[in-house]
Amino acid sequence: MLVNHGMNQLTSLSIARSYSFAPSTAAVLRRQSFLIRALGGGSHSKFHSTAGSTMQETEADAVSILRGITPTLDPNRHKGQAGKIAVIGGCREYTGAPYFAAISALKIGADLSHVFCTKDAAPVIKSYSPELIVHPVLEESYSVREEERKQVSAKVVAEVDKWMERFDCLVVGPGLGRDPFLLDCVSEIIKQGRHSNVPIVVDGDGLFLVTNSLDLVHGYPLAVLTPNVNEYKRLVQKVLKCEVDDADAPGQLASLAKQIGGVTILRKGRSDLISDGDIVNSVSIYGSPRRCGGQGDILSGSVAVFLSWARQPFVAADRNPTVLGCIAGSALLRKAASLAFETRKRSTLTTDIIECLGRSLEDICPAC
Numbered sequence: 001m002l003v004n005h006g007m008n009q010l011t012s013l014s015i016a017r018s019y020s021f022a023p024s025t026a027a028v029l030r031r032q033s034f035l036i037r038a039l040g041g042g043s044h045s046k047f048h049s050t051a052g053s054t055m056q057e058t059e060a061d062a063v064s065i066l067r068g069i070t071p072t073l074d075p076n077r078h079k080g081q082a083g084k085i086a087v088i089g090g091c092r093e094y095t096g097a098p099y100f101a102a103i104s105a106l107k108i109g110a111d112l113s114h115v116f117c118t119k120d121a122a123p124v125i126k127s128y129s130p131e132l133i134v135h136p137v138l139e140e141s142y143s144v145r146e147e148e149r150k151q152v153s154a155k156v157v158a159e160v161d162k163w164m165e166r167f168d169c170l171v172v173g174p175g176l177g178r179d180p181f182l183l184d185c186v187s188e189i190i191k192q193g194r195h196s197n198v199p200i201v202v203d204g205d206g207l208f209l210v211t212n213s214l215d216l217v218h219g220y221p222l223a224v225l226t227p228n229v230n231e232y233k234r235l236v237q238k239v240l241k242c243e244v245d246d247a248d249a250p251g252q253l254a255s256l257a258k259q260i261g262g263v264t265i266l267r268k269g270r271s272d273l274i275s276d277g278d279i280v281n282s283v284s285i286y287g288s289p290r291r292c293g294g295q296g297d298i299l300s301g302s303v304a305v306f307l308s309w310a311r312q313p314f315v316a317a318d319r320n321p322t323v324l325g326c327i328a329g330s331a332l333l334r335k336a337a338s339l340a341f342e343t344r345k346r347s348t349l350t351t352d353i354i355e356c357l358g359r360s361l362e363d364i365c366p367a368c
Ligand SMILES: NC(=O)C1=CN([C@@H]2O[C@H](COP(=O)(O)OP(=O)(O)OC[C@H]3O[C@@H](n4cnc5c(N)ncnc54)[C@H](O)[C@@H]3O)[C@@H](O)[C@H]2O)[C@@H](O)CC1
Pocket: 093, 094, 095, 096, 097, 098, 173, 174, 175, 176, 177, 203, 204, 205, 228, 229, 230, 231, 293, 294, 296, 297
């Protein structure tokens, strides 16, 4: 039987106990202040109103959610049960992004992490880590003659598809690049993933692809889009045919998610905003003032793991697992970024944040 860390303990535990511990225990106080900050002093809502709409965003109870979905380390479980993730990304220009996403998934607790990338990127990504399973299967236009394209495309898609049933989640886009032939193949991979009912986190250049081909994700409830400021702007312009409206950020995000048929969108920024079209949650846990590239890649790999965990049978089925995965991923990344910044300050890099993922999760869900 799977056991979890208990979803409902936190609110009463963190608030009630904050009055019963001796104030001299610095670690306890630090932990309490984190928990209370994480809860935003208890869940709270902010109203944004415009002439046309009023929409509420609720600060997510992120720590409870993390505890509720993180499985215990049970000796009866076998390799693979804690998650098998595949990142589709990595080309000549970008080898860091798919590595960051895939290694973050492992550091959080997934059992296996695959990367499907171009032939040039594969030896580089393999050299970063022996932990990753790297498939050099994607092709860019420059390496394929016009007359071979159909055949090569079918081969690429088949190479990924033979693994598809084994994956708990795909992350499409970190460091993918924008080569048209490569993106055509990735469109087919998304269709296969969707056909197999595999959750798909779309990030980076994957968002460039789906923004221009919305049908790929439209109406797929297991799709998660994780746009940064630019990617969000492009989505809003394309789908809502208007500009980003920060005065009604939750309302606009909810209508964007709805218009794309109820996908979940995690809008990254000073606070992360998450919506599946019905509800809007925020995660505002203090992160880091460093904006080094690669933090979004950690986030996409993290969301993939947590969303897979949120679909396990022990998690209450009354909340959308894609939303729970986004909240958990966002909270953990921000806490890890904050820990890394405590020691590294201005020199904080993405690899430093990845090193803090384990400690951040351990603080919330101790392994034993
Ligand atoms: N080490 C690596 O291999 C990395 C690769 N990355 C990949 O690079 C590709 C392109 O991603 P980008 O994030 O650069 O694409 P974007 O379209 O978000 O960014 C393009 C340009 O916008 C600027 N920009 C970014 N955030 C901004 C903000 N908040 N306000 C104003 N301007 C801003 C950037 O400086 C950049 O020049 C993706 O495939 C991504 O995954 C990134 O993930 C970063 C790390």
